[in-house]
Amino acid sequence: MSVKPLFQNEPFVFSQENQEKIEKLLARYPKDRKVSAILPVLDLAQRQCGGWLPREAMEAVAELLGVTPLYVWEIATFYTMFHLRPTGQHHVQVCRTASCYLRGAGKLTKVCEKKLKIACGQTREDGKFSLEEVECLGACVNAPVVQINDDYYEDLSPEALEDVLEALETDESVKPGSQTRQKLSTAPAGYGAKPEKKGGRRA
Amino acid sequence: MPKLTVDGKEVIFEEGMTVLQAVEQAGQEVPVFCYHNRLEIAGNCRMCLVEVEGSRKPVASCAMAAGEGMVVHTKTPMVKKAREGVMEFLLINHPLDCPICDQGGECDLQDIAMSYGRGISRYDEPKRAVEQKHMGPLIKTHMTRCIHCTRCVRFLEDVAGVPEMGLVGRGENAEIVTYLDQAVTSEVSGNVLDLCPVGALTSRPYAFRGRPWELTKTPSIDVMDAVGSHIRLDSKGNEVFRILPRVNDDINEEWLSDKARFCMDGLRTQRLDRPYIKVKGKLQPTNWQGALGKAQELLSKTDPDKIGVLAGELVDTETFYTFRHMLDMMGVNHRDCRDPGQHLDHRFRAGYVFNTSIAGIEQADACLIIGGNPRFEAPLVNTRLRKRFLKGDFPIAYLGPEFTPGRDLTYPVQHLGERAKVLEDLLNEKGTFAKTLKKAKKPMLILSASSLKGQDAMKVLALVRQVAETYDLVREGWNGFNVLHNQASRVGGLDMAFVPKGKGYDTQGILTAAEKGKLDVLYLLGFDHPSLKDLPDSVKVIYQGHHGEAGASAADVILPGAAFSEKNATYVNTEGRIQQALAAIAPPGEAREDWRIVKELAGRLSLDLPFETIDELREGMALENPYYQYREVLHQNTWGQFGRKGLLAQDHILGFDEDYYKTNVIARSSLTLAQCAVAGGWEPEDAQQEVTHA
Numbered sequence: 001m002s003v004k005p006l007f008q009n010e011p012f013v014f015s016q017e018n019q020e021k022i023e024k025l026l027a028r029y030p031k032d033r034k035v036s037a038i039l040p041v042l043d044l045a046q047r048q049c050g051g052w053l054p055r056e057a058m059e060a061v062a063e064l065l066g067v068t069p070l071y072v073w074e075i076a077t078f079y080t081m082f083h084l085r086p087t088g089q090h091h092v093q094v095c096r097t098a099s100c101y102l103r104g105a106g107k108l109t110k111v112c113e114k115k116l117k118i119a120c121g122q123t124r125e126d127g128k129f130s131l132e133e134v135e136c137l138g139a140c141v142n143a144p145v146v147q148i149n150d151d152y153y154e155d156l157s158p159e160a161l162e163d164v165l166e167a168l169e170t171d172e173s174v175k176p177g178s179q180t181r182q183k184l185s186t187a188p189a190g191y192g193a194k195p196e197k198k199g200g201r202r203a
Numbered sequence: 204m205p206k207l208t209v210d211g212k213e214v215i216f217e218e219g220m221t222v223l224q225a226v227e228q229a230g231q232e233v234p235v236f237c238y239h240n241r242l243e244i245a246g247n248c249r250m251c252l253v254e255v256e257g258s259r260k261p262v263a264s265c266a267m268a269a270g271e272g273m274v275v276h277t278k279t280p281m282v283k284k285a286r287e288g289v290m291e292f293l294l295i296n297h298p299l300d301c302p303i304c305d306q307g308g309e310c311d312l313q314d315i316a317m318s319y320g321r322g323i324s325r326y327d328e329p330k331r332a333v334e335q336k337h338m339g340p341l342i343k344t345h346m347t348r349c350i351h352c353t354r355c356v357r358f359l360e361d362v363a364g365v366p367e368m369g370l371v372g373r374g375e376n377a378e379i380v381t382y383l384d385q386a387v388t389s390e391v392s393g394n395v396l397d398l399c400p401v402g403a404l405t406s407r408p409y410a411f412r413g414r415p416w417e418l419t420k421t422p423s424i425d426v427m428d429a430v431g432s433h434i435r436l437d438s439k440g441n442e443v444f445r446i447l448p449r450v451n452d453d454i455n456e457e458w459l460s461d462k463a464r465f466c467m468d469g470l471r472t473q474r475l476d477r478p479y480i481k482v483k484g485k486l487q488p489t490n491w492q493g494a495l496g497k498a499q500e501l502l503s504k505t506d507p508d509k510i511g512v513l514a515g516e517l518v519d520t521e522t523f524y525t526f527r528h529m530l531d532m533m534g535v536n537h538r539d540c541r542d543p544g545q546h547l548d549h550r551f552r553a554g555y556v557f558n559t560s561i562a563g564i565e566q567a568d569a570c571l572i573i574g575g576n577p578r579f580e581a582p583l584v585n586t587r588l589r590k591r592f593l594k595g596d597f598p599i600a601y602l603g604p605e606f607t608p609g610r611d612l613t614y615p616v617q618h619l620g621e622r623a624k625v626l627e628d629l630l631n632e633k634g635t636f637a638k639t640l641k642k643a644k645k646p647m648l649i650l651s652a653s654s655l656k657g658q659d660a661m662k663v664l665a666l667v668r669q670v671a672e673t674y675d676l677v678r679e680g681w682n683g684f685n686v687l688h689n690q691a692s693r694v695g696g697l698d699m700a701f702v703p704k705g706k707g708y709d710t711q712g713i714l715t716a717a718e719k720g721k722l723d724v725l726y727l728l729g730f731d732h733p734s735l736k737d738l739p740d741s742v743k744v745i746y747q748g749h750h751g752e753a754g755a756s757a758a759d760v761i762l763p764g765a766a767f768s769e770k771n772a773t774y775v776n777t778e779g780r781i782q783q784a785l786a787a788i789a790p791p792g793e794a795r796e797d798w799r800i801v802k803e804l805a806g807r808l809s810l811d812l813p814f815e816t817i818d819e820l821r822e823g824m825a826l827e828n829p830y831y832q833y834r835e836v837l838h839q840n841t842w843g844q845f846g847r848k849g850l851l852a853q854d855h856i857l858g859f860d861e862d863y864y865k866t867n868v869i870a871r872s873s874l875t876l877a878q879c880a881v882a883g884g885w886e887p888e889d890a891q892q893e894v895t896h897a
Binding site for chain 1: 366367368369370371372373380381382383
């Protein structure tokens with residue numbers, strides 16, 4: 001079933017900061033091809049609305065870019081990163097594609113569901129968390145991966161993820177990125193070839 | 204010319220053709236769902252797969268450009284298997300509800316599944332079901348059947364110019380929708396029903412009423428506007444069940460306006476099916492003898508100068524011819540076939556027809572639209588203009604009132620103003636559009652006949668003629684001067700010189716004279732006008748027509764006639780193309796073909812009209828107007844000094860104020876079109892009640 005646009009019940013106006021950003025975006029495209037900027041503009045709208053696109057925002061974007069609201073709706077439903085229902089303050093996206101799945105993404109989903117007490121696709125009543133399973137996040141090298149808002153949490157064990165969620169719940173700071181490695185995708189201590197010997201494979 | 208090989212046969216193709224077109228040229232059939240030769244290519248159904256040597260995978264032929272020396276196979280096991288695979292995927296989510304589906308019997312999916320499918324399904328899992336959508340009074344949806352070919356979306360976006368439908372979601376969740384279940388309001392929306400290859404979008408008025416193989420198909424001509432679209436009347440028993448377009452590239456391509464497609468319930472309601480005469484102020488049913496006797500009495504006892512004759516918007520050319528003959532013999536000069544207040548010069552044919560021709564629009568390279576709104580006066584002329592606009596390099600200017608929201612022309616226009624005075628500036632070569640017109644190789648202008656109203660109309664006509672002459676619109680091999688009519692009877696009436704003779708009154712004059720009691724008898728030939736209510740009792744009214752409306756309720760004698768679907772009649776479209784409609788059904792009750800009624804009345808008045816049969820009548824017409832010998836073709840029309848020169852009043856506005864769904868008596872009687880008028884915002888919600896009285 002397609003997701004219908006939902007009212008936010010308050011008028012949508014782009015913030016001053018966003019309006020400046022939009023001006024810069026529109027300058028990149030020919031004047032009669034304003035609609036080319038639809039993806040970044042929708043993204044700005046979604047961020048301003050707290051992670052989802054209410055009907056007012058979509059209609060404002062349509063008017064801004066000179067297209068029908070239907071066109072904006074088509075775009076917003078095609079790309080899975082646009083949300084047409086309110087999401088939580090922390091939007092948890094568990095990668096379930098092959099690499100992560102093989103490295104235990106299924107367990108991560110269960111941990112989330114148990115810890116946050118919501119099922120996939122739901123938002124917690126207090127609006128703090130929402131949970132979703134997504135397709136490949138493109139970080140297979142550090143699988144399994146969970147994206148929370150704009151940050152990736154990689155190399156997660158169920159326990160590590162529980163710690164991350166716990167920290168977010170209590171508004172403590174957490175370190176994004178790999179939960180086991182020193183830096184990026186370097187091998188954990190004791191594993192694999194040593195970079196200096198092979199002459200800088202990937203450091 | 205490049206060549207390619209299809210199944211071992213070499214074919215020549217034109218540069219820019221797709222593989223599919225080349226294969227079809229070779230005489231091979233390719234099954235398609237999303238491809239349509241008049242729409243943009245989408246390439247999303249994958250049914251048209253063929254094998255091209257050198258490519259390891261099957262190729263979607265509709266989206267692949269044909270290349271020199273390609274070797275294409277359409278019958279290899281690989282192609283067969285690929286198509287079976289596509290078919291199987293399409294059928295996974297398609298319900299097996301053909302017995303209750305309105306598309307059954309004319310369904311592309313059914314036909315192609317029979318010819319190219321596996322025959323059995325291996326699919327056990329639950330099928331997807333899709334929520335029903337509301338799309339207005341014309342389109343009935345059953346979206347579970349949708350195969351996402353997006354023909355409807357592409358049609359509305361490209362041809363109709365109003366992107367009211369779209370595809371939301373992706374993959375298995377993709378659905379065809381209108382924005383939040385709004386009604387589709389386009390005036391050509393009915394075409395998506397023809398385009399839909401499955402039963403997802405079907406006709407709501409025709410729902411569950413018939414199967415294609417039960418219907419008798421009669422070729423005919425549409426009379427809802429002056430385009431003269433070629434249509435097919437599908438009838439069963441004595442009823443027209445539906446109206447579909449016939450392909451004609453010169454006129455309607457393969458589209459049809461909604462008014463033409465959905466007027467058939469108007470053919471059933473409010474019909475005059477027997478003669479009536481007024482006895483003691485009340486209409487009483489009678490027989491033909493009585494009604495014709497009464498009409499004869501009224502006409503023979505009245506001074507011809509006290510008789511006025513008005514013809515309406517659906518009168519066929521034969522009736523015009525017969526009637527005019529009779530009136531000439533009687534010496535009746537007050538007669539007219541034009542709208543009240545409308546002025547058109549019938550002396551020169553080029554001065555009242557669409558000379559460029561509808562197909563000719565595609566060759567034009569600049570266009571000036573004067574008055575009116577082609578989108579609602581002639582929707583299919585407007586789609587042609589849009590088609591030409593989409594090819595690019597087609598500056599269009601518009602002279603007339605600002606469009607109300609949602610009533611624009613579906614392509615951008617340069618707005619020159621709303622007063623006819625602007626024409627004078629144009630004549631003096633002022634303004635930017637003057638330069639554009641000057642430079643254009645094939646410029647055209649479209650003058651809306653509905654805006655030629657009021658005192659200054661003839662002057663406007665003369666002015667527009669002068670503009671055409673100044674900018675060299677009329678020359679050897681090109682005539683860019685066009686009058687766009689919005690009523691089917693108009694050109695025929697003018698051809699037959701059904702206009703005031705000598706000092707006779709025109710339509711407005713006759714109406715005013717009748718209201719003041721200066722006329723004794725008013726003969727209305729399918730003419731309805733609200734002002735007929737206020738006629739004084741001294742004016743006796745004879746109404747000949749097929750629908751009981753303003754004219755019939757004011758009548759003292761009613762002579763029931765036949766509607767366009769019930770008679771063999773000739774209609775002339777705005778291009779001056781003479782076209783013949785065939786009777787699909789018989790007139791209801793005692794109603795008769797109109798020219799026969801006139802002929803019989805003439806006989807009773809001891810006037811000997813020189814023809815007995817319709818063939819003799821048509822011979823007479825052709826003798827009087829030589830171009831009536833040739834049907835379906837365009838004629839070279841005489842150019843002359845039409846219009847009347849003079850100074851324009853400062854404030855003459857080129858207006859357009861008609862309700863698209865209410866322009867003729869059949870459309871006004873149709874409940875479906877009344878619903879469209881409400882859905883399209885032409886009328887307030889509560890107006891719908893009025894039509895149901897019958």
